[in-house]
Amino acid sequence: MIKDNLERIYNELPSGVKLVAVSKFHPADCIREAYAAGQRVFAESRPQEMNAKVEELKDECPDIEWHFIGHLQTNKLKMVLPYASLVQSVDTHHLLDEIDKWARANSRVIDVLLELHLGAEETKQGFHEEDILDLLFSVTGSMDDQGRQKKYPGIRFRGLMGMASHTEDESVINADFERIDSFMAYLVDLFPELKDFNQLSIGMSGDYHLAVKNGSTMVRIGTAIFGDRS
Ligand SMILES: *Cc1c(COP(=O)(O)O)cnc(C)c1O
Numbered sequence: 001m002i003k004d005n006l007e008r009i010y011n012e013l014p015s016g017v018k019l020v021a022v023s024k025f026h027p028a029d030c031i032r033e034a035y036a037a038g039q040r041v042f043a044e045s046r047p048q049e050m051n052a053k054v055e056e057l058k059d060e061c062p063d064i065e066w067h068f069i070g071h072l073q074t075n076k077l078k079m080v081l082p083y084a085s086l087v088q089s090v091d092t093h094h095l096l097d098e099i100d101k102w103a104r105a106n107s108r109v110i111d112v113l114l115e116l117h118l119g120a121e122e123t124k125q126g127f128h129e130e131d132i133l134d135l136l137f138s139v140t141g142s143m144d145d146q147g148r149q150k151k152y153p154g155i156r157f158r159g160l161m162g163m164a165s166h167t168e169d170e171s172v173i174n175a176d177f178e179r180i181d182s183f184m185a186y187l188v189d190l191f192p193e194l195k196d197f198n199q200l201s202i203g204m205s206g207d208y209h210l211a212v213k214n215g216s217t218m219v220r221i222g223t224a225i226f227g228d229r230s
Pocket of ligand 1: 022024045069070163204205206220221222223224
């Protein structure tokens with residue numbers, strides 16, 4: 001039962017860690033069930049699917065906070081950005097440029113997390129530490145006295161997102177989480193002018209216990225709430 005799964009997870013999470021229910025590939029009815037149990041934050045990974053669910057649920061579940069966690073092609077921004085409270089999966093400069101352009105054209109500021117590449121696999125997306133450092137130096141260097149950014153004025157940098165290595169070896173997963181947690185702490189120290197840069201999104205169904213021990217402020221859990229994705 002979705003409700004029981006949610007209750008178990010709520011009880012396990014320390015206060016201050018936000019549960020993001022990953023509803024991708026599950027029908028809107030599953031979201032309704034979780035919503036009825038009190039869950040308000042949901043994440044989707046495909047623009048079309050997110051858009052369809054937003055439309056279907058907007059009257060029944062008006063206060064859902066939608067996050068986007070998947071690969072975002074720049075030609076799909078208008079399916080996602082009007083509805084997403086947070087884009088967790090920003091992994092290229094090109095995507096940042098395009099989100100910023102869309103935001104300025106629509107008089108919006110979009111909250112994003114920068115995805116840090118963790119683990120060794122070549123296929124994994126995400127920025128490397130030095131890319132993120134360069135990026136945030138250029139953003140903070142463009143700020144005026146009021147803290148307004150000339151660089152990416154349409155983007156509010158909220159923190160980091162990471163996915164641990166795909167392995168059963170908990171020591172490897174833990175090392176990934178330690179790495180992103182200490183990088184996060186380093187950035188928060190280095191860039192006090194980024195006042196809203198305070199979110200660390202780590203932890204999925206299989207590893208959220210480890211993530212919480214390593215400073216997670218936001219866990220993204222699908223399978224442990226909704227069951228397997230067919
Ligand atoms: C699918 C997905 C999740 C949820 O994974 P589960 O193992 O089902 O909890 C979390 N984060 C991202 C980025 C995902 O794509």
